[in-house]
Structures are given as C-alpha cells and as structure tokens.
Amino acid sequence: MRFYIIGAGAIARTHVQAIQHWSVNNNVDSSIKVADVNLAVLDSFVVGFPDVEAYSDPGAMLAEPAQPEDIVIVATPPFTHKGLALQAIAAGRNVLCEKPLAMNRTEALEMAEAAEKAGVLLGCCSMRFLGSPITKKVSELMHAGCIGDLYQVTFVQKTRRGRSGIEYQPQSRWFLDRSKAGGGTLFDWGPYDLALLYELLDWDAVEVKGAWCVSPQTEADPVTVMDVEFHVGAQLSVKARAGNPFWVQYERSSCTHGKEMQLVQLEGKKGAVTFSPYWGGNEVHLTVDVNGQPETTVYTVEEQEPNDPMHKPVIFFADAVRGQNSPALVQSEAVFVFNVLAGIYESAQSGTAVEITRSGVDIA
Ligand SMILES: NC(=O)c1ccc[n+]([C@@H]2O[C@H](COP(=O)([O-])OP(=O)(O)OC[C@H]3O[C@@H](n4cnc5c(N)ncnc54)[C@H](O)[C@@H]3O)[C@@H](O)[C@H]2O)c1
Structure with missing residues (x-):
C-alpha cells in the first residue's frame, strides 16, 4: 500500500512507526x-x-496517478x-486526517461531501482509543442489563498542567493560537473523549444544553498569542439509537488550580459502572444494590489491548480502506463526532443550546 x-x-x-508495524x-x-x-x-x-521519500511540496508528492487503496495522512495543524x-x-486518495477534523462544522461537511463525491474514505484520528477491551467489557455489562436504564454519564478528565504548546510540546506554539488550532483543550483531547462515548453509547442526536470555556492563568504563560481555553465544561442531552435519553456531564482541563480528577461513570437506575478509558488500569467497577446496600464487584479485564493507541488510526483506517471490519470512524460518523465538539464551542460562545443530529451530516 x-x-x-x-x-x-x-x-x-x-x-x-504505525505503518511499518501494520505492514509487517x-x-x-x-x-x-x-x-x-x-x-x-x-x-x-x-x-x-531514511526509507521515507521526502517532498517540500504536498502537491508534487500527490502528483503520481492514484491507486484505490492509497492513503494520505494529514498531520499538520488544524487550520x-x-x-x-x-x-x-x-x-483521488483516501484521507486520514489528524484531530480535530477541521476548524468548524462547515469545513467538516465540505470535506465529507468531497470525499463522498470522489468515492474515497475520509477518517479522523479521533479513533485512537476505540475498540479497546475495557470499553467492550463496559458495553457487555450494560447490554446484560446490569445498570438498568442509563440516565447520566459523568466524563471528567482534569489535569493541572498539561497544556499542548506549553508543558507538552512547547516548540509547537500553534496549539495556543485559536486561528491555527481552532480551539484549546477541547479540540486537543475532546475528539478522543467524544469518540469513546459515541462508540460506547451509539448516539443519534446530542443537544448541547450549555457549555463554558476558560483559560486559567499561570506564571509560566508565554507572551506569544494564547487565546485558547484550557478548561471546558458542557452539559449534553443525548438520544441514543436505542434506549432512553440520558445526560452527559463533561469536563476536561489541561490547566486548572483545582484538584486533578479522573472519573468516567455511567449511572443507571439499577446500578453504576466506573472505568478508566485511557491509561488508568484494567478494572471495571460495577455497583448494584444488594438488600438495600450498595455492593461493588470489580471486574479485571484480562484481555490485553492488541494495539498501541497511537497506532490505531492507521491500523483501523487501513483496514477500512481494504474493506475489512474496523472500528474506524469514517465519513458522516467522523463528522458527527466532530460536530458535537464544534457545538460545545458554539454553545459556550452564544450562551444558547445547540442541537447536533446524525441526520444533519447525512451527505446528499
Ligand atoms: N503531537 C502530538 O502528540 C499529537 C498527538 C495526536 C494528534 N496530533 C495532531 O496532529 C496534528 C499535527 O500535530 P504535531 O504535534 O505533529 O504538530 P507539529 O507542530 O509537530 O508539526 C506540524 C508540521 O506540519 C507542517 N506543516 C504546516 N503546514 C503545512 C502544509 N501546508 N504543508 C505541509 N506541511 C505543513 C509544519 O511545518 C510542521 O512541521 C495536529 O492536528 C495535532 O492535533 C498531535
């Protein structure tokens, strides 16, 4: 390929590295x-x-005639x-685009429409944490009815100092400039958070009821452009394709003066489940009522993650291009997840609710 x-x-x-690994x-x-x-x-x-052929002009690199399984990976800043x-x-090539997919909803739709028209696949690297054994275990418990009707998801990932462009990868200051990055920590980490929730809960429509974005200050703030948020929160009302609507309380920070906190919890009428979808271990905790008292069972997920998360976009997308079964988010699904992120910014800016539907990204 x-x-x-x-x-x-x-x-x-x-x-x-992912391509080399996948190819072998x-x-x-x-x-x-x-x-x-x-x-x-x-x-x-x-x-x-040394085996990679280098070009200073993307156009020159793409000039040779296309083949149906060719993949272009767009690994530049979002603008x-x-x-x-x-x-x-x-x-004429399939495109795997780094996250965030685009700068706004209009751009994302334009990209998906062009891909559909050209008969190629468009995917987004927001798929990095999909298809993992721990998420499969949570899904299994939910589908077995262990938590009953889901009514609230809490998804909180708060780090005190982890700003891309400052504490992480300080040489890439573009992360701090909204005109280049499109947004801050929400566009940096939110693509993974929302793709995970989308995979687990099969969303059909999301209403962003309210949202806020803040940039807490530190004494290490650079003097260059820095107009993105480092702390974001949103209240989402979600309709899944099956089951009752539920709420998502979402919060993420790469800078806060508050306490660090990681909590992913699904609360249902009969029970609740907590787990760490990133690097927080392999336990799923299920709490249900036994004789009027909460009782927790800890499930240890023995199955090892088969792929390095950083390699997954290439692996999943290459599989999808070759027509194989894959958790890859492509075409309207990639746009739908992106649109929820964009909707959070829109709601934070306007102070009003923003509705995002799956059908809203169906390509004509
Ligand atoms: N760094 C990470 O850990 C990481 C992880 C996951 C995803 N991403 C995403 O990957 C993308 C790139 O991030 P990065 O960290 O590699 O950035 P980077 O700053 O390290 O590199 C970006 C490169 O893109 C080049 N570039 C800019 N415009 C170009 C153009 N028009 N044509 C060709 N090259 C161009 C720049 O010269 C630069 O070398 C971003 O969307 C980011 O969100 C980064």
Whole structure:
C-alpha cells in the first residue's frame, strides 16, 4: 500500500512507526512518502526514517496517478486540514486526517461531501482509543442489563498542567493560537473523549444544553498569542439509537488550580459502572444494590489491548480502506463526532443550546 503523510512534525513520526508495524503484521508491502513545507523539519525527519521519500511540496508528492487503496495522512495543524484534505481527495486518495477534523462544522461537511463525491474514505484520528477491551467489557455489562436504564454519564478528565504548546510540546506554539488550532483543550483531547462515548453509547442526536470555556492563568504563560481555553465544561442531552435519553456531564482541563480528577461513570437506575478509558488500569467497577446496600464487584479485564493507541488510526483506517471490519470512524460518523465538539464551542460562545443530529451530516 502507498501512504503519503503531509506534515513531518511530532505525530508524523508515530504514523510512520504505525505503518511499518501494520505492514509487517499484515504482510503488506508499503511505501511511505512525506511532505513538509519546513525544510529543516523534513531533513531531521529523513535522518530518523531514511526509507521515507521526502517532498517540500504536498502537491508534487500527490502528483503520481492514484491507486484505490492509497492513503494520505494529514498531520499538520488544524487550520490547514480542510485545504490539504481537499487536495488529497481531488488527487483521488483516501484521507486520514489528524484531530480535530477541521476548524468548524462547515469545513467538516465540505470535506465529507468531497470525499463522498470522489468515492474515497475520509477518517479522523479521533479513533485512537476505540475498540479497546475495557470499553467492550463496559458495553457487555450494560447490554446484560446490569445498570438498568442509563440516565447520566459523568466524563471528567482534569489535569493541572498539561497544556499542548506549553508543558507538552512547547516548540509547537500553534496549539495556543485559536486561528491555527481552532480551539484549546477541547479540540486537543475532546475528539478522543467524544469518540469513546459515541462508540460506547451509539448516539443519534446530542443537544448541547450549555457549555463554558476558560483559560486559567499561570506564571509560566508565554507572551506569544494564547487565546485558547484550557478548561471546558458542557452539559449534553443525548438520544441514543436505542434506549432512553440520558445526560452527559463533561469536563476536561489541561490547566486548572483545582484538584486533578479522573472519573468516567455511567449511572443507571439499577446500578453504576466506573472505568478508566485511557491509561488508568484494567478494572471495571460495577455497583448494584444488594438488600438495600450498595455492593461493588470489580471486574479485571484480562484481555490485553492488541494495539498501541497511537497506532490505531492507521491500523483501523487501513483496514477500512481494504474493506475489512474496523472500528474506524469514517465519513458522516467522523463528522458527527466532530460536530458535537464544534457545538460545545458554539454553545459556550452564544450562551444558547445547540442541537447536533446524525441526520444533519447525512451527505446528499
Ligand atoms: N503531537 C502530538 O502528540 C499529537 C498527538 C495526536 C494528534 N496530533 C495532531 O496532529 C496534528 C499535527 O500535530 P504535531 O504535534 O505533529 O504538530 P507539529 O507542530 O509537530 O508539526 C506540524 C508540521 O506540519 C507542517 N506543516 C504546516 N503546514 C503545512 C502544509 N501546508 N504543508 C505541509 N506541511 C505543513 C509544519 O511545518 C510542521 O512541521 C495536529 O492536528 C495535532 O492535533 C498531535
């Protein structure tokens, strides 16, 4: 298979490793080309990966005739995603775009429509934490009726200092500039959070009832542009494809003066389940009532995660392109999850509710 990576920055290196790993595991012959407008970045990339063919112009890299299984990975800052994705689609290639998919809902829809029209797949790297054994266990308990009717999900991931562009990857200051990043911690980590919830609970429509975005200050704040949020909260009312509507209380921070906190909890009328979908261990806690008292059973998920989460977008998307079963979020599903994120910003800005429906992203 032929892979074309646009952007030779931090995440592009992980994509090359993922492609190499996937190719060996699947006995597939793969070639990798990479393009970056920054020649110093490109030079250092080629030192690390001498087998990768390097280009300073993405257009020149994509000029050769396309083959149906070609994949272009857009691994640049968000303000370039739409233009580069459209360029790759126009060149007749499937596109796996880094998260966040786009800068706003209009851009995301334009990208999906172009992919649909060209008969290629568009996927988003928000799928990094999908298909994991721990989420499957939670789903199994829910479908077995262990928690009864779900009425509330609490999804809280609060870190005190983990701002991309400051504490993490300080060389990439674009993370702090809304005109380049599209948003702050919500666009950085929210794609994973919402994709996880979407996979687990099979959303059909989401109303963002209210939301807020704040930038707590520190004495290490850079003097360059810094106009994104580092702490976000939202109250979502969700209709799933099956079952009753439920609430999602969502909160994420990469900077707060409050306490660090990680809680993912699903509360139903008969029981509640808590688990850590990221790197927090392999236990699922189920609490139900026994003789009027809460009783907790701890399930240890023995099945190992088969893939490095950072490799999953390439693995899942390559499988989808080859017509194999895959948890990949592509086409309107990728746009739907993105639109919920964009809807949270819209609601925070307008102070009003914003409704996002799955049918709203059906491509004509
Ligand atoms: N760094 C991470 O850990 C990480 C993890 C997951 C996802 N991502 C996502 O990946 C994307 C890239 O992030 P990064 O951390 O690799 O950024 P980075 O700053 O390390 O690299 C971005 C690269 O894109 C290049 N570039 C910009 N415009 C270009 C264009 N028009 N054509 C070709 N190259 C261009 C830049 O020169 C730069 O080398 C972002 O959407 C980010 O959210 C990053």
